Amino acid sequence: MPSPARTAAAAALLLALGVVSAAAGAADEPHAHAGIAAPTAHGASAPVVNTRRKKRALKTLARNKRHNKKAAGPMHEEDVEFWTRLLQGGSLPGGPTPRPTRRPPQPPSGSTPEPSPFAGDFPTYSPSEGGGGATPAPIGSCGLTSAERRSQIVDILSVVSDPDLFEQPGSPQQKALDWLVDEDSSRLCPDDDNLVQRYTLAAFYYSTGGDAWKECSAPAVWDGKGIAEANEACTLTTVNATTIFPNDVRGTNAWLTPGSECRWGGVSCYPANTANALKVNVVEFENNGLDGTLPVEMEQLDKMRFFALERGALKGPIPSSYGNLRSLLLLDFDFNALTGDLPEALWDLTSLRQLDLNDNRFEGELSGDIGKLRQLRFFQIDNNRMTGAIPAQLGDIPNFSLIGLSGNDFVGAMPSAVCDLRPSPLQTLVVDCSIECDVPSCCTSCVP
Numbered sequence: 001m002p003s004p005a006r007t008a009a010a011a012a013l014l015l016a017l018g019v020v021s022a023a024a025g026a027a028d029e030p031h032a033h034a035g036i037a038a039p040t041a042h043g044a045s046a047p048v049v050n051t052r053r054k055k056r057a058l059k060t061l062a063r064n065k066r067h068n069k070k071a072a073g074p075m076h077e078e079d080v081e082f083w084t085r086l087l088q089g090g091s092l093p094g095g096p097t098p099r100p101t102r103r104p105p106q107p108p109s110g111s112t113p114e115p116s117p118f119a120g121d122f123p124t125y126s127p128s129e130g131g132g133g134a135t136p137a138p139i140g141s142c143g144l145t146s147a148e149r150r151s152q153i154v155d156i157l158s159v160v161s162d163p164d165l166f167e168q169p170g171s172p173q174q175k176a177l178d179w180l181v182d183e184d185s186s187r188l189c190p191d192d193d194n195l196v197q198r199y200t201l202a203a204f205y206y207s208t209g210g211d212a213w214k215e216c217s218a219p220a221v222w223d224g225k226g227i228a229e230a231n232e233a234c235t236l237t238t239v240n241a242t243t244i245f246p247n248d249v250r251g252t253n254a255w256l257t258p259g260s261e262c263r264w265g266g267v268s269c270y271p272a273n274t275a276n277a278l279k280v281n282v283v284e285f286e287n288n289g290l291d292g293t294l295p296v297e298m299e300q301l302d303k304m305r306f307f308a309l310e311r312g313a314l315k316g317p318i319p320s321s322y323g324n325l326r327s328l329l330l331l332d333f334d335f336n337a338l339t340g341d342l343p344e345a346l347w348d349l350t351s352l353r354q355l356d357l358n359d360n361r362f363e364g365e366l367s368g369d370i371g372k373l374r375q376l377r378f379f380q381i382d383n384n385r386m387t388g389a390i391p392a393q394l395g396d397i398p399n400f401s402l403i404g405l406s407g408n409d410f411v412g413a414m415p416s417a418v419c420d421l422r423p424s425p426l427q428t429l430v431v432d433c434s435i436e437c438d439v440p441s442c443c444t445s446c447v448p
Contacts, residue, residue, distance in 0.1 A: 142189035150181050152190035157199055160297055172206035172295060183222075185258045194261075197280060200300045201261050204283075207295040208314065210255055214289040216265035218256040230254035236265030241282040241306045247271045248281055270303065279303040287311040294338075299324045308332040315339065323348040332356040334380065339363070347372045358382040358404060365389075366410075371396035382430070383407035390435070392417045402428040406447040410435060414442055 142149050154166060157177065165173035180188070180199050188195050204210075211217050219230035234254045242250070249271060251263030262269035262278055266285050270276040280301045290312035298307075299321040307328060314336040322331075323345020331349065334356045341364035342357070349355075352373050363385040370379075371393025378401060379394075386408040394403065395417025403418070403426065413436035414429075422429060422442055431437055433446035 141187060144190075149190060153177075153181055153188075153195065156190060156195060160196055160199065160300055161203065172203050172292075173297075175206045176202035179256060184256070194278070196300050198261050200295075200297045201264070201267065201280070202256065203295045203297045205255050207292050208309075208312075209289070209291040212289060212291065214287070216252075216254050216288070218254060227254070227257050231257060234265040236285070236288065238266060238268045238282045238284045238306070239286070240308070241268060241284055245281060245305075249278060250282075276303045282306040284308045285310070285312070290314055290336075294319055294322075294333075296321045298322065301325070303327050306330045309336070311335040313337055317341075318343055318346065320345045322346070325349060326351065328352055330354045330356075333360065335359045337361055342367070344369065349373065350375065352376055354378040356380050357384070358407075360384055362386060366391055368393040370394060373397060375399075377401045380404040381408065386410060390414060390418070390431075394418045395420060398425070400426045402426075403430070404428075405431045405435075408432065413437065418442075 139145060140149065144152065154163070154177070157163075157166075161173045165171045166177050168174055176199055179202055180195075184198070186198070188198065205218070216234035216236050217230070219226040221229075231253045234252045237252055238245075238248070238250055241248070245268060248268035249260070249262040250268035252265045253259065253263045255264045257264070260269075260278065261267060262280070266283060266288070267280060268282040269278045270281050272278060281304060283298075283301070283304065284306060285308070287310070290309055292314065293316040294309075294314060296319040298304075299319070302325065304325060305327050307325065308330060310332055312335070314333070316338065317340030318333070318338060320343040323343060325331075326349060328349050329351055331352060332354065335358070338357075338360040340362065342362055344367060346355075347367060347369035350372060353375055355373070355376060356378065358380040359382065361384060362381070365388035366381065366386055368391040370376075370391060374397060376397050377399055380402070382404040384407065386405075388410065389412045390405060390410050392415035394400070395415060400421055410432065411434070414431065418426075418429070419437075419442035422444075427444075429437075429443045430445050430447065431443050433448050435443075435446070437443035437446065439446055
């Protein structure tokens with residue numbers, strides 16, 4: 001059920017977002033979106049990668065991203081309906097939820113995938129010929145042998161993932177690599193612009209237990225009939241973002257199926273006639289049985305504006321690499337089991353309008369650097385394990401509509417700078433009753 005705070009703040013947030021007029025008829029607020037930085041290291045120390053291979057991979061990545069410099073354009077006027085539905089916890093009608101499908105053991109490396117009749121609106125590549133026995137693998141569609149193609153793909157992806165994980169049996173990265181190289185009927189070449197994006201989504205699938213999702217798991221049987229049945233069973237789409245980004249490329253195909261990854265359920269991409277053509281814009285799931293951890297590789301989706309993974313069983317921390325997702329307008333991971341401190345890099349997401357992290361197991365203090373999120377309208381960190389004082393820098397955010405801080409172990413008094421935002425623009429401010437805060441002049445309510 002949506003929190004009362006969401007419903008109470010909906011109208012004010014719409015006003016703050018600039019998607020409805022103020023009493024005097026204020027103009028819509030323009031949006032600005034930044035690009036993101038290059039891949040970061042994983043863990044305490046960066047993996048050691050062969051220098052020559054790394055330089056070649058970085059050069060390829062730079063070439064592939066050269067035409068994607070421009071920032072995303074402004075929101076559409078459908079913002080009103082979207083934000084109203086989002087804040088009130090509403091959703092667009094969806095289809096039935098079928099039984100989860102599980103993926104069987106995959107065909108051995110070097111086998112030739114069966115050509116798929118489900119290419120959709122996007123081109124696919126002819127399968128390269130596979131070698132067998134002592135006979136050297138012939139040249140395939142990329143002008144490379146199978147071994148050469150795999151080696152070059154590994155070179156490129158070694159600056160996306162820790163290359164040691166490619167050798168770790170059962171790791172999401174190893175599964176994603178094997179699928180991309182040996183099983184994906186797209187048969188992408190190493191220099192394909194879409195290589196990193198498709199690999200990243202495959203790593204996300206395996207990291208979040210995709211084979212056991214409620215909907216849109218990969219086919220149980222990899223033939224024409226099995227793929228068609230999996231696509232038919234998948235009804236997920238980018239429910240909330242469909243209204244705000246109506247021209248995005250989207251679909252309801254099962255994950256890892258032939259055709260564009262933009263058609264996989266819960267994903268949408270920028271329209272083909274834009275600067276960010278067919279780059280991922282939205283990844284949105286709610287109550288779909290996601291379990292596992294957030295993969296660091298998602299930082300590669302550098303044009304993504306909406307990232308919502310609600311009501312799942314995700315564990316572990318938010319990767320600090322997500323601070324590179326500078327185009328994000330919405331980050332919503334509520335009702336999971338995420339842990340750890342909030343990464344400092346989170347406060348670099350200066351385009352954020354909504355940060356929704358309630359009902360997890362986050363701990364530590366709320367950094368004063370949250371004040372850097374000057375575009376933020378909606379912030380919920382309720383029902384976690386946060387400690388320390390409420391930072392006065394929350395008062396530096398000029399257009400706040402809702403702040404939810406209850407269900408934590410914050411101490412002290414509500415900073416006067418935050419109270420100064422009441423009653424407008426800040427419509428809703430909820431804390432624990434242990435916090436010194438006048439109700440209703442400052443806090444709208446407190447939770448015992």
